[in-house]
Amino acid sequence: REMSMLVASEDSSYMPARVVVLGGDSPATIRTELNAVTVLPSDSKVILLENMTRFWPVIQIRVKRCQQGGIDTRVRGIEVLGPKPTFWPIFREQLCRRTFLSCTARAHAWCQEICRDRGRLLQLFGRLNRALRHEQGFADRFLPDDEAARALGRTCWEALVNPLVQSITSPDPHGVSPLAWLLSEYLESVEPPHHATSRGAVFGSRVRRLTQLLVHVDPEGPEPEEARAAGDPGLSLGRWKGGEEQGGAGQGCKSSSLWSISQCWRGVVQQQVQRFLEAAGQAPDLVERYCGLYQRLRGATEELFGQQAAFVLALGQGFAGALLQLSFLTTLHVSEQFARYLDGQIQELHGAAGSAG
Known part of the structure; x- marks a missing residue:
């Protein structure tokens, strides 16, 4: 909160006149100037730093000039006032524990519903959005800073989203997970624009918003009018939006969910x-x-997933996996077809180059 230097006017030419305070992460990197103070001959206590918002491992006080041109200096003392006592660490632990228990119970109930009826998966976006909005509203109103919001955001994501992703990407006795089923239905429902129906547009919108939320990508672009009429709430994560820096789920707890969803997409593509x-x-x-x-x-x-590299990779792996499953004769036929096609393309390029020449 405050760092002060004690001086005395009777020190005469030994009394500091100009002081610069610097900070650094190590003794070798003390380069950031934090403050510069002019000391008057009548001063007895000089405030060097106050209300600091960043922690500096090393702080250096440089006496640049003394009173009356003195070449040596004398300082009577340094006083440091630390942060105010707070119960926040204890409160944060209790808050995160309450949030974790509440979200875990909610996630378990939703998982059970989806296992009984995988069509309930379409309701997941609205449920998750409402739950995250509730926690966001609490954070905005009652929590003191972004660090507190980050702690709550990580807890909520780990307890609510991760178990749901694990459940909906786990295959049933027939070998098909609820998410794989939904993604397959989405691909089957994709129609040319002139054949698209309002029901198909609503379904596609709901699937996209769910997948984008699960991989922590903000939905972009206007939604169809039918989707807005269906009452899908917009995603607004406030301080959680954008990941760890703004208070969202940490990379560690997101990576396992992202991998599970990308592997699910790989299986759907391969099929x-x-x-x-x-x-x-x-x-x-x-x-x-x-x-x-x-x-x-x-x-x-x-x-479905934005520009994330994990899903572009899963797409390629799905195509490769399907080709590797072909029988020898089928593989031979497909290879011949590609060879003829590429040969034709090369011949066309040669012909075009000859015409241009």
């Missing part, structure tokens, strides 16, 4: 590609349709 190859593996336009499938799934990846 889509396998079905395509089974249906169109002998088609003469296999390569063109294969490229079209990739573009469609790449677009769906960005719609």
